[in-house]
């Protein structure tokens with residue numbers, strides 16, 4: 065069997081240190097091709113480009129064995145375009161990251177990092193998103209080992225069709241990470257939590273006296289089950305949440321079933 069083909073993308077842009085780290089981490093597992101936004105496209109969610117052309121430029125990342133392309137589009141565009149038009153064959157794995165900052169709770173919805181992996185899952189390819197919580201040193205070395213362990217596991221066993229893994233890694237020195245992390249054990253299988261932001265728009269005035277707004281905010285501390293993505297990360301553990309893109313609210317279907325609207329005609 066030939067070496068697996070691995071597509072790497074992100075939302076921090078083709079020049080981000082996290083993308084480079086991910087390439088280095090996954091090179092031992094197969095052939096690596098990168099298609100990533102030419103500039104940072106964080107928090108663009110699952111946006112795709114339909115009213116503008118998509119431009120692709122080959123970029124030399126100075127990494128032996130890595131072919132890389134910068135794309136003018138969003139993270140979802142990158143994965144879609146690479147799979148359908150650029151790669152020589154379907155990739156065996158799509159990996160997005162390593163994002164600068166965690167993607168837990170409501171951030172999963174806004175995240176371009178997660179959306180690149182979601183696009184992979186939509187295309188039926190095993191996919192994962194990897195984010196580092198960046199509260200300490202931002203050392204990417206432990207994340208590289210963790211990403212490689214998880215990617216190797218997914219290449220070996222696959223994932224249910226339409227499922228992606230959302231991986232969040234605490235920003236801790238190697239000796240404070242949970243036992244077994246280097247060998248690929250002791251990670252936490254978590255659920256998507258509800259942590260969100262206390263949003264605030266900073267109202268400012270530009271030099272032409274026109275008012276503008278800038279979104280800021282801080283994470284809201286909420287009480288959650290300990291097995292959510294955010295709580296697990298806060299406890300200094302590696303969180304792996306399987307996600308899918310079925311947005312149906314099954315509990316609400318039961319609650320709504322008695323509504324007049326749904327009575328037979």
Ligand code: MN
Nearest residue numbers: 075076106163
């Ligand atoms: Mn980002």
